[in-house]
Amino acid sequence: MGTQFLQIANYIGEYVLLIASVVWVTLKRPPQWSLIRDQMFEVGVLSLPVVAITGFSTGTVLAAQSFFQLSDKGLASATGLMVTKAMMVELGPVLTAFMVTGRVGAAMCAELGTMRVTEQIDAIRSMAVDPLRYLIAPRFIAGILMLPLLTVFSCIMGIIGGYVIAVDYYGMAPNTFLDPLPIHITFFDFFSGLVKAFVFGFIIITISCFRGLSTRGGAAGVGRATTNSVVICYSVILIGNFFLTIGLNSSYEYINDFLNRWI
Amino acid sequence: MITVHDLWKGYGSIEVLKGLNLEIMDGETLVILGRSGVGKSVLLRQIIGIERPDKGYVEVNGVRISNLNQYQLFNAVKSMGMLFQGAALFDSLNIGENVAFHLRQHSPELSDSEIKKRVTEALKMVDLSGTENKMPSEMSGGMRKRAAIARLWIYKPRILLFDEPTTGLDPITAGQINELIRATQKELKATSVVVTHDIRSALEVGDRIAFHDQGKIIAIAPKAEFLKINNPLLQSFISEAIIPAEYFSKKG
Numbered sequence: 001m002g003t004q005f006l007q008i009a010n011y012i013g014e015y016v017l018l019i020a021s022v023v024w025v026t027l028k029r030p031p032q033w034s035l036i037r038d039q040m041f042e043v044g045v046l047s048l049p050v051v052a053i054t055g056f057s058t059g060t061v062l063a064a065q066s067f068f069q070l071s072d073k074g075l076a077s078a079t080g081l082m083v084t085k086a087m088m089v090e091l092g093p094v095l096t097a098f099m100v101t102g103r104v105g106a107a108m109c110a111e112l113g114t115m116r117v118t119e120q121i122d123a124i125r126s127m128a129v130d131p132l133r134y135l136i137a138p139r140f141i142a143g144i145l146m147l148p149l150l151t152v153f154s155c156i157m158g159i160i161g162g163y164v165i166a167v168d169y170y171g172m173a174p175n176t177f178l179d180p181l182p183i184h185i186t187f188f189d190f191f192s193g194l195v196k197a198f199v200f201g202f203i204i205i206t207i208s209c210f211r212g213l214s215t216r217g218g219a220a221g222v223g224r225a226t227t228n229s230v231v232i233c234y235s236v237i238l239i240g241n242f243f244l245t246i247g248l249n250s251s252y253e254y255i256n257d258f259l260n261r262w263i
Numbered sequence: 264m265i266t267v268h269d270l271w272k273g274y275g276s277i278e279v280l281k282g283l284n285l286e287i288m289d290g291e292t293l294v295i296l297g298r299s300g301v302g303k304s305v306l307l308r309q310i311i312g313i314e315r316p317d318k319g320y321v322e323v324n325g326v327r328i329s330n331l332n333q334y335q336l337f338n339a340v341k342s343m344g345m346l347f348q349g350a351a352l353f354d355s356l357n358i359g360e361n362v363a364f365h366l367r368q369h370s371p372e373l374s375d376s377e378i379k380k381r382v383t384e385a386l387k388m389v390d391l392s393g394t395e396n397k398m399p400s401e402m403s404g405g406m407r408k409r410a411a412i413a414r415l416w417i418y419k420p421r422i423l424l425f426d427e428p429t430t431g432l433d434p435i436t437a438g439q440i441n442e443l444i445r446a447t448q449k450e451l452k453a454t455s456v457v458v459t460h461d462i463r464s465a466l467e468v469g470d471r472i473a474f475h476d477q478g479k480i481i482a483i484a485p486k487a488e489f490l491k492i493n494n495p496l497l498q499s500f501i502s503e504a505i506i507p508a509e510y511f512s513k514k515g
Contacts, residue, residue, distance in 0.1 A: 125313055
């Protein structure tokens with residue numbers, strides 16, 4: 001029991017140390033732009049199709065359910081607002097994070113894990129190149145920049161999906177769907193979604209890279225590390241989402257005040 | 264000169280290096296011979312600073328590698344190069360980019376055309392001309408080892424470390440790799456440390472040979488005298504190996 005506790009503490013300590021080192025390296029000597037650009041393409045551009053499909057289909061389902069559940073209560077006009085709010089503050093960030101974990105995080109962990117067990121990371125170090133700067137920092141920067149952008153894209157796709165179902169399938173008037181949005185959607189909703197996306201990007205990249213770098217034991221070890229990193233990412237995203245929601249909602253007045261003053 | 268003093272390294276409860284002492288002269292090729300799993304590769308990783316010792320130190324040209332921080336270490340190892348057991352070419356880069364890696368990272372003053380020229384020269388030297396655009400996965404084990412030697416050769420390190428360079432290769436390819444090691448050593452006038460369990464390879468490339476067992480160097484001698492050392496562990500190791508007759512008849 002004591003040994004297990006020490007192992008977990010050691011593990012968390014190493015993870016925190018990796019985060020501190022990556023942030024330090026990123027600020028002190030940022031990696032080459034070409035490396036960041038390649039990772040932004042990998043994390044962002046190549047994730048667009050899967051994020052589009054997820055966002056669009058979630059929007060359609062949300063609209064279909066909202067219209068169906070609310071129409072007999074005379075609340076069908078809230079369909080557009082429900083879809084948009086849900087996409088912006090909850091489903092957009094969480095589903096995008098899940099898709100990026102599956103598509104990018106797993107691949108990142110497997111790639112770094114393979115590099116680790118085949119001594120490629122040692123080879124980088126033997127040529128006087130810091131693996132944190134060369135391998136991790138570009139992924140870290142790309143992850144925390146692209147996740148918010150992908151989330152915005154996912155939300156837009158969700159709203160389009162919702163609009164298509166509500167207007168074209170259920171025959172709702174376009175104005176009824178769109179008019180409530182500028183009144184009830186606030187900067188806070190947008191800010192809340194972006195903060196979540198930023199934090200999820202941070203979580204996905206740091207956990208995937210950490211598990212990749214700490215891989216041991218050949219091909220089986222790479223498989224274990226990859227599965228492990230995906231499971232940990234999903235769990236931390238869901239638990240983190242709860243605390244972020246509580247934290248953001250309880251700071252609503254301060255954040256709103258700040259946003260109204262500056263934006 | 265490389266000095267290894269009272270070096271200890273363990274993993275969990277297993278002590279791999281147990282007070283190892285060694286001196287490697289400038290410009291010589293020292294082969295460290297020993298059974299698999301006795302910690303020969305660990306010693307190389309200590310010399311190049313990939314791992315740190317539990318006790319003792321490694322000094323390279325008067326600089327104590329074991330005491331340096333990360334950035335001092337990177338400066339110190341810029342003039343060193345290591346050939347890894349599996350070649351350790353980067354999967355995501357083609358052969359040309361692999362060979363150019365060190366120059367791209369440390370020589371921003373070089374133009375693309377200059378780097379390209381040097382890559383072509385380095386690949387020609389290892390007889391891999393025209394493979395710039397191939398991926399490592401498209402090449403055989405021997406070709407990958409040669410590409411990894413080109414990756415070292417291009418930046419002309421003063422200290423070369425070879426970890427099991429002929430392991431897993433057929434005798435002809437192993438002979439080619441040994442020849443390349445000798446050619447690289449001669450061309451760069453570098454200090455080389457070769458770790459192997461292949462006696463034939465040790466006799467072909469080494470100036471001096473050391474026998475590593477039980478966490479220490481238990482015998483060391485110039486190549487010509489090595490096989491005559493009267494040590495039971497070494498003699499038992501030699502008796503299991505196939506050694507060309509010329510090393511007994513012509514070289515004692």
